[in-house]
Amino acid sequence: MNACRNFYMRELQHASAQGDNKEVRWLLGQGWPVDGKDLKDQFHAHEPAQMAATNGKTNTLRILKAHGADFFSYTRTGMTLEELSDKHGHHECSKYIRKVKEEETIKELMEEYSD
Numbered sequence: 001m002n003a004c005r006n007f008y009m010r011e012l013q014h015a016s017a018q019g020d021n022k023e024v025r026w027l028l029g030q031g032w033p034v035d036g037k038d039l040k041d042q043f044h045a046h047e048p049a050q051m052a053a054t055n056g057k058t059n060t061l062r063i064l065k066a067h068g069a070d071f072f073s074y075t076r077t078g079m080t081l082e083e084l085s086d087k088h089g090h091h092e093c094s095k096y097i098r099k100v101k102e103e104e105t106i107k108e109l110m111e112e113y114s115d
Helices: 002-018 021-029 048-054 058-066 081-087 091-114
Strands: none
Touching: 002 021, 002 048, 002 058, 021 058, 048 058, 048 081, 048 091, 058 091, 081 091
16 A cells, blocks of 8 residues: 555655646545655655745645645755745745745634634
């Protein structure tokens, strides 16, 4: 089963990097993990959201986020999604990532202080 899971994780990474939103939706619809955090092999250096951010695929990031992608994740070298996106010149994508993170932070703070 792990080989099968690795195959689909590689497919999800590739589709995310390419901005193949139809494939991303299909793979996620099949129940494959959006972040791949349960797959610990060396191949999975970047999560699908990190691949999308690196390649400036904002619409793909929207799909991944709708399926629960962690926008607060770091690469193994400590880079954030927006740093990956900025590094590769995708500033509009970085702007979207920051907006989502700000909204999540505000929502969490409001929930914390409303109790």
